[in-house]
Amino acid sequence: MWLGEGYWLVRFVFQRGLAAIYLLGFLAAARQFRPLAGEDGLLPIERYVEHASFRERPSLFYLYPSDRVIGAAAWTGVALSALALLAGPYWLPEPFAVPAAVLLWAALWLLYQSFVNAGQLFYGFGWESMLLETGFLAIFLGAGDAAAPALVIWLLRWVLFRNMFGAGLIKLRGDQCWRDLTAMDYHYETQPMPNPLSWFAHHLPDRVHRAETFGNHVVELLVPFLYFAPQPFASIAGVATIGFQGWLLLTGNFSWLNALTIVLAVSTFSDGVLAAALPVGVPSPTPAPVGLELLALVLAVGVVALSVQPVRNMLSEQQVMNTAFDPLHLVNTYGAFGSITKRRHEIVVQGTDDAEITADTEWKTYEFPGKPTDPGRRPPQIAPYHLRLDWQLWFAAMAPSPRRQPWFTRLLVKLLEGDEGTLSLIAENPFPDEPPEHVRAVRYRYRYTSPEERSNTGDWWRRERVGTYVEPTSLDEVRGGTASRRRRGR
Structure with missing residues (x-):
């Protein structure tokens, strides 16, 4: 194991968290996609077919722009997500577990890709690209008694880093209220969809809002560098990130952005850390299949190459947020609330x-x-x-x-x-x-x-x-x- 750390339990927790988010995504698609972007939707699917090319925005619905196909794809995604969450191929005997897991996660990724690329404005959110990028990496995590490739775990940390650090940079470069620590005076009232605790958070004392904003900068700009540090520092950074995202979950409705970030933060732990925190035992996994390790190495090389543009964007004074640089959303740039709505x-x-x-x-x-x-x-x-x-x-x-x-x-x-x-x-x-x-x-x-x-x-x-x-x-x-x-x- 790279750095002597095991990730079997980390994979176990991560995969189920990701499956739950996929399940939410496909349930939303089953209920909302057709009235929003179906044959007779608010933005009809014909509009996508006419104004995009399959190469630019590949989707099953480009080839079959039908409500019946959309419904079948959504409910298939629901079924596969539930399978990944509740059972899946994880307990199949070798040598079947790993190939079955690869096929399952690849099917989920391909199906959700179709919804994101055909969903037009209604699917133009940063967490859609983040789910696709995370879901693609999950294909290579393996299953069963085999160990998880450490390289893939570190690539998940790289997604987490770009999500958090990109959000921190765009805030620091953006609205003055982030720099003078007054952003939280407005955020809870003007966020897209407040939740039951938002009113109470808005009325916290000003000094608390200042501390919140300063803490936001610390967690988004400094903590992410510890994701790549040795244990226990990486785990401490993961706990800080989970706590931060948990507060956002408690005080707002940001779809599954916070939940997915928490799932990604699981990658900062090791089996030893999780086993100490959870009442579970950790088995002694067999080595990851050589073929899977080789695929992970090829994947890492590809991610490094595709990261050039997102990193350039992240470091640019003209940074844009939530942008995909390839048709498959493999490596993206992230960021949120660079400017705060005051009214x-x-x-x-x-x-x-x-x-x-x-x-x-x-x-x-x-x-x-x-x-x-x-x-x-x-x-x-x-x-x-x-x-x-x-x-x-x-x-x-x-x-x-x-x-x-x-x-x-x-x-x-x-x-x-x-x-x-x-x-x-x-x-x-x-x-x-x-x-x-x-x-x-x-x-x-x-x-x-x-x-x-x-x-x-x-x-x-x-x-x-x-x-x-x-x-x-x-x-x-x-x-x-x-x-x-x-x-x-x-």
Whole structure:
């Protein structure tokens, strides 16, 4: 073993954590992909086929752009993820365990690759590339009684390093509030989807927020270098990273970004460290198959070559975050929240049964599962599940109109049609019997209530209207691309 460390137990824990995240990803795809990017989705799959090439963005759905194929792929991914989580080929006798594990993890990676490359805007998140990069490395970890190739474990640490260090650099270069330690004054209120503890975290004392921001810089900029240090320093760095990501999990909804980072941090441990922390015994594994070790060596050479561009980007003053440099997302660059939104805006979508809009028109609101539409609704806990439409609504609300959001008009059309797929993405449909005659979208500024305000009203939010995102419009009008300019009854 390289450095005299074993990684059989590390692999055991890592593989199950990764399988759980794959399971979440495929469940989200099974429920959300077709209404978002399927044949009749908000961004139809035809759009991907027409504007991309298979070489640039390879996907099974490029060859078979069908909802039936999409559904079959998603549920196959669910089944394979559950197999990897609960049983898998890990206990097969030699020489079957390793080849079976390679096939299983390769199938998961190929299937999820198809969703990411065809998912367009709704799959344009950094944690998608990170899951694919991590999932590709998992193919070469082996299984059964065979030892895990140490080189692959170190490549997982390299993913973790780029994730954390890239995030730290882009913050330091980005918004001034990261440098003057005031970032956390805004973060909990303006993050994409607050959770039940976000309100409380926002109201922590200023000195705590300063300490949080300083601690963020330490964990993201200094600690990652210890991932490659001897034990126990690598494990100490892993514990610091897990604690940091755990706090983010407790105070926000960032899909599986934090959970996947925690899974990656398992690679910083050794079997001896894990065995001391967990009530389990560690078997004496057989040496990894020579063929697997050779594949790991080829993999390492390839990762080093593909790391040149991500490292150049990471060290550049013009650093960009969450970017893939190859069609298969093999080695990527990461980063998050280089700038902090100081004000929170939300789009509130409403409908009415009235055929004519008047000053007395009664508007009913569509509730989205992760959005703080109702000021009295406690922010929900969603992560590590991913609500893709809700995230895009957060981005869309940053602008005063949907001009750069081609899917938003389609969303309104679907609501006016009463489309079942689209309505499945919504928490509460105020028109359960017949779709509305008109819909509109209103833009609000939201802020947390103070402790005194919440004590008096029970509300979590205060809001004020700051504009009209889309004027009241009917199905005929929105299909014709001419949203009504009427301002009555706004």
